[in-house]
Amino acid sequence: MTEDSRKRTFLGFDFSTQRLKAIVIGEDFGVLHEADVEFDVDLPEFRTAGGVVRGTDRGEVIAPPLLWVKALDMVMDRLVVAGVDFSIIEAVSGAGQQHGSVWWSKDAESKLGKLSPDEFLHTQLATAFVSDSPVWMDSSTTVDCKELEEAIGAEELAKITGSRAYERFTGPQIRKMFRKRPRVYQAAARISLVSSFACSLLAGKIAPIDLSDGSGMNLLDIRTMQWDEKCLQACGDESLSTKLGAPVPSATVVGSISPYFVGRYAFKPDCKVVAFTGDNCSALAGLRLRSGWVGLSLGTSDTLLLGLQAPAAPPAGHVLVGPTPAAPYMALLCFANGSLTRQNHRDRLAGTSWDAFNELLRATVRGNMGYMGIYYDTAEIVPRAGVGRWLVDAAGRGLDRPAPQFEARALLEGQALARRAHAEDMGFKLDKSSRVIATGGASVNKDLLQIFADVFDTPVYVQDQHANAALLGAAIRAAEVWSKESGIALPGSELKVSPVATPYPDHDKIYTPMLARYRQIIETIPKLG
Numbered sequence: 318m319t320e321d322s323r324k325r326t327f328l329g330f331d332f333s334t335q336r337l338k339a340i341v342i343g344e345d346f347g348v349l350h351e352a353d354v355e356f357d358v359d360l361p362e363f364r365t366a367g368g369v370v371r372g373t374d375r376g377e378v379i380a381p382p383l384l385w386v387k388a389l390d391m392v393m394d395r396l397v398v399a400g401v402d403f404s405i406i407e408a409v410s411g412a413g414q415q416h417g418s419v420w421w422s423k424d425a426e427s428k429l430g431k432l433s434p435d436e437f438l439h440t441q442l443a444t445a446f447v448s449d450s451p452v453w454m455d456s457s458t459t460v461d462c463k464e465l466e467e468a469i470g471a472e473e474l475a476k477i478t479g480s481r482a483y484e485r486f487t488g489p490q491i492r493k494m495f496r497k498r499p500r501v502y503q504a505a506a507r508i509s510l511v512s513s514f515a516c517s518l519l520a521g522k523i524a525p526i527d528l529s530d531g532s533g534m535n536l537l538d539i540r541t542m543q544w545d546e547k548c549l550q551a552c553g554d555e556s557l558s559t560k561l562g563a564p565v566p567s568a569t570v571v572g573s574i575s576p577y578f579v580g581r582y583a584f585k586p587d588c589k590v591v592a593f594t595g596d597n598c599s600a601l602a603g604l605r606l607r608s609g610w611v612g613l614s615l616g617t618s619d620t621l622l623l624g625l626q627a628p629a630a631p632p633a634g635h636v637l638v639g640p641t642p643a644a645p646y647m648a649l650l651c652f653a654n655g656s657l658t659r660q661n662h663r664d665r666l667a668g669t670s671w672d673a674f675n676e677l678l679r680a681t682v683r684g685n686m687g688y689m690g691i692y693y694d695t696a697e698i699v700p701r702a703g704v705g706r707w708l709v710d711a712a713g714r715g716l717d718r719p720a721p722q723f724e725a726r727a728l729l730e731g732q733a734l735a736r737r738a739h740a741e742d743m744g745f746k747l748d749k750s751s752r753v754i755a756t757g758g759a760s761v762n763k764d765l766l767q768i769f770a771d772v773f774d775t776p777v778y779v780q781d782q783h784a785n786a787a788l789l790g791a792a793i794r795a796a797e798v799w800s801k802e803s804g805i806a807l808p809g810s811e812l813k814v815s816p817v818a819t820p821y822p823d824h825d826k827i828y829t830p831m832l833a834r835y836r837q838i839i840e841t842i843p844k845l846g
């Protein structure tokens with residue numbers, strides 16, 4: 318389908334951990350153009366590894382916000398080269414890695430409001446930030462989590478905000494800044510999430526935090542949809558609610574596109590900017606999960622997603638406000654050791670090819686003759702644990718270096734078993750009618766999805782239209798919110814998913830005992846905090 322045959326188009330972005338992706342869709346939600354920027358490869362001057370920089374504090378993980386600004390300049394130029402006609406884009410929206418915070422300087426908003434289209438964004442915003450951004454991989458705020466739970470009560474915090482205190486959540490991160498770098502805290506006029514920061518670049522003003530991503534902060538009351546005063550007080554001072562601004566529903570038009578983009582790329586001045594949201598929230602919107610379907614996002618992190626009709630106070634994992642009226646709430650469980658950990662061990666065991674790694678998997682049997690492994694290359698979130706590697710044989714004896722094929726399968730089976738065990742603990746119920754819908758970079762790997770199908774005893778599907786539901790979801794949200802606001806109906810399209818892996822008949826015999834063994838091994842691993 319050519320762009321000429323579609324009068325209206327919609328633009329979506331995904332500012333995720335390792336790259337910035339952009340997509341243009343038509344009125345039927347068909348994909349017209351795509352471009353992306355890989356931070357480590359395309360912007361080496363920021364010296365990131367996997368899109369992040371390890372800080373000096375134990376567990377500290379940050380990213381320079383100017384990296385994301387420069388990536389936006391770059392991805393826009395790639396869209397130009399791809400032939401995008403920006404004058405027919407009706408609305409723009411986006412997604413961002415969750416929980417990360419961007420600390421704006423006092424003059425940042427005025428800078429955003431008078432950007433010259435003749436210069437790059439990154440040169441004009443070079444002094445708009447007072448700090449690097451702590452991101453979701455950061456695990457340096459255990460003290461702040463403890464003290465926040467002491468101040469509010471752990472169960473009460475989960476009841477109010479949908480989560481107990483978690484290291485990567487923005488409230489504990491703000492608390493650490495307030496406690497350890499008070500001058501930075503005071504110097505910041507506004508604090509954004511990565512999603513609302515990215516939205517601000519497009520809107521030419523500091524954009525509001527949306528309720529869905531905002532519920533990953535330990536600061537939002539997920540029932541009243543307002544910041545909770547006690548949580549704000551426990552994480553900062555009386556200026557914090559001003560720094561954050563009032564949160565808005567995810568389906569909000571925050572304004573028209575910044576004159577910068579009109580002047581530089583010929584957007585029409587009334588192109589709408591719809592609030593950006595968290596990448597997992599956007600994936601839930603993009604996947605349009607039906608009852609009994611569980612989303613499995615295989616990005617840098619592995620994340621399980623489930624739409625909910627009502628809020629809950631989970632003992633583990635998170636309940637967030639949902640990104641669309643169809644999903645008023647959502648459950649989320651995030652594992653820090655996802656694709657990047659798989660990729661590190663692929664490089665070590667098989668070199669840089671996924672085909673070669675999959676060959677290793679095929680060289681051993683399902684169940685791996687009893688070899689099992691747990692690999693944490695970065696501090697794990699579920700369960701809370703530090704970096705480490707635990708490998709055992711069928712008799713439970715510790716191993717140093719089994720043959721590569723055993724390690725390859727031990728890594729992947731161990732990850733899938735962990736996802737299942739902790740999902741069960743959080744109350745995710747899978748039965749005969751369930752489906753897992755996979756998305757994200759690793760969802761193209763059928764051997765990996767087969768392991769998930771067997772371990773979950775559930776068929777795994779992928780979306781036909783696009784492997785990245787967060788990105789597609791961003792553009793679809795732009796289209797749907799624009800359609801509702803303008804009163805102009807769009808043809809849209811139904812979500813189509815296809816099965817890619819179904820459980821083998823003997824999955825239960827193999828994986829039920831392994832699930833029990835996983836639970837035993839996990840008990841022996843030292844936990845953080």
Ligand SMILES: Nc1ncnc2c1ncn2[C@@H]1O[C@H](COP(=O)(O)OP(=O)(O)O)[C@@H](O)[C@H]1O
Nearest residue numbers: 333334335336616617656660671757758759762
């Ligand atoms: N064939 C594959 N098999 C397994 N993993 C893959 C494959 N292709 C890409 N990936 C993984 O996908 C990851 C990137 O996924 P993506 O969803 O773009 O991440 P993010 O959104 O967090 O930046 C990379 O870390 C890479 O290891």
Ligand SMILES: O=C(CO)[C@@H](O)[C@H](O)COP(=O)(O)O
Nearest residue numbers: 334414415453616617618651
């Ligand atoms: O912390 C979480 C979710 O709570 C992570 O899932 C981040 O949102 C990063 O997402 P990816 O880049 O891995 O998609």
